[in-house]
Amino acid sequence: MTLKLRIPAFEKAHVLVVGDVMLDRYWHGGTSRISPEAPVPVVHVEQVEDRPGGAGNVALNIAALGAGARLIAVTGKDEAAQSLTSSLNAAGIACDFIQSDDSPTITKLRVISRHQQLIRLDFEEGFVGLDPDELLEHFSVALNHASVVVLSDYNKGCLQDHQALILAAKEKGIPVLADPKGHDFSKYKGATLLTPNLSEFEAVVGKCETEEVLVSRGVALLEELELEALLVTRGERGMTLLRSGFPELHLPARAREVFDVTGAGDTVISVLAAALAAGEDLPVATGLSNIAAGIVVKKLGTAAISAPELRRAVNKDMGSERGAMTSEQLKVALEDSRAHGEKIVMTNGCFDILHAGHVTYLEQAKAQGDRLIVAINDDDSVKRLKGEGRPINPVDRRMAVLAGLSAVDWVVPFGEDTPRNLLHMFKPDVLVKGGDYSIDEVVGAEIVEEYGGEVRVLSLVDSCSTTAIVEKIRDDS
Numbered sequence: 371m372t373l374k375l376r377i378p379a380f381e382k383a384h385v386l387v388v389g390d391v392m393l394d395r396y397w398h399g400g401t402s403r404i405s406p407e408a409p410v411p412v413v414h415v416e417q418v419e420d421r422p423g424g425a426g427n428v429a430l431n432i433a434a435l436g437a438g439a440r441l442i443a444v445t446g447k448d449e450a451a452q453s454l455t456s457s458l459n460a461a462g463i464a465c466d467f468i469q470s471d472d473s474p475t476i477t478k479l480r481v482i483s484r485h486q487q488l489i490r491l492d493f494e495e496g497f498v499g500l501d502p503d504e505l506l507e508h509f510s511v512a513l514n515h516a517s518v519v520v521l522s523d524y525n526k527g528c529l530q531d532h533q534a535l536i537l538a539a540k541e542k543g544i545p546v547l548a549d550p551k552g553h554d555f556s557k558y559k560g561a562t563l564l565t566p567n568l569s570e571f572e573a574v575v576g577k578c579e580t581e582e583v584l585v586s587r588g589v590a591l592l593e594e595l596e597l598e599a600l601l602v603t604r605g606e607r608g609m610t611l612l613r614s615g616f617p618e619l620h621l622p623a624r625a626r627e628v629f630d631v632t633g634a635g636d637t638v639i640s641v642l643a644a645a646l647a648a649g650e651d652l653p654v655a656t657g658l659s660n661i662a663a664g665i666v667v668k669k670l671g672t673a674a675i676s677a678p679e680l681r682r683a684v685n686k687d688m689g690s691e692r693g694a695m696t697s698e699q700l701k702v703a704l705e706d707s708r709a710h711g712e713k714i715v716m717t718n719g720c721f722d723i724l725h726a727g728h729v730t731y732l733e734q735a736k737a738q739g740d741r742l743i744v745a746i747n748d749d750d751s752v753k754r755l756k757g758e759g760r761p762i763n764p765v766d767r768r769m770a771v772l773a774g775l776s777a778v779d780w781v782v783p784f785g786e787d788t789p790r791n792l793l794h795m796f797k798p799d800v801l802v803k804g805g806d807y808s809i810d811e812v813v814g815a816e817i818v819e820e821y822g823g824e825v826r827v828l829s830l831v832d833s834c835s836t837t838a839i840v841e842k843i844r845d846d847s
Contacts, residue, residue, distance in 0.1 A: 389522030
């Protein structure tokens, strides 16, 4: 099955996350000596960094995509809870925290030196005596504004009555995704989708030596737990999506280098939930989550994936990061490029027979910004401009040659005699033209200047002309 991936309208999504929230605290510093008290490195702490972890990281990932996120969780009444609330609210996440008088907020302290984790210290006591009805009450109210529910279960005590939450959501027709923990998956019975990693899955169904065994046991688990789907994340082997009545979908791992797997499961379920809440189907949502997981494992610690970051990875995966494309495809690529603050340069021409003057000119054009669009006249347009017998090379071949140049990011054709329509559509930051022109003689200069862009004229290499080359070939023949 070939997936055609696209970035959903995340701004339309509303996801309710409920589960175990924790504070991931990092102490960063250098180390240059061993302690005289024990054979351990001495770290001079220079930076303290707090990040929401667990269900907080799930909510943060959802918000970073541009989707709406609300988080219901249990914390202590302490400084760690205040830090979590401040960070999450700053990201636009609505926090609904039930605060315990008896237990502290779960905190994980990591000491980092030279990008290496030296030790992790966990501060947690569990939330003994928590009333599950209070959580259900908060949950039932929040369901009125949710499209998808995520149960972010770290087995820390927040989720005590999974079935009550699943049934409440199902009564309203809201899908429930769960990141399971423990050896008893029966508590997730009736959920829409579970996302165990391979070790969690095998702890329940037994060792799976082959993909056939994995699939057969996964399908059996689907039926036993009355699930709609099961997504098994398999590390370097990618992930496998199982659905009743559909063939299995195996997706390869995207990351070649893995720096830190912390929070990768959070990223997977976050992207899945946001994409489903935005109206995408499950295979596409799975494909997006697979790409996102490949991004996050290259980062240190828990990290959120932004929509522009995901868009760029999807464009690269779908072959639209650069090369020849239609104007509609280029609009999508430009949206991503601008989200990364890149300066767009555009030039245009027939480029019938590529010569040294063209190559030098295009390199100079690319130097005016970060990305270069080459708009190229199609065959009918060239014939109108240059006369019978032109172009020598059809438009698809001209585009292929231009796309092969390192200076060129995108090549797009146009059928009019001038690129005015493309200038209105793409609005490049810089319009470049080569030759002996004044700026006011450049076609479309007034369009670019009207929206605040620049127009620049570059010199061409002397003695280089497609027309002269064509005439010489004809004379010689």
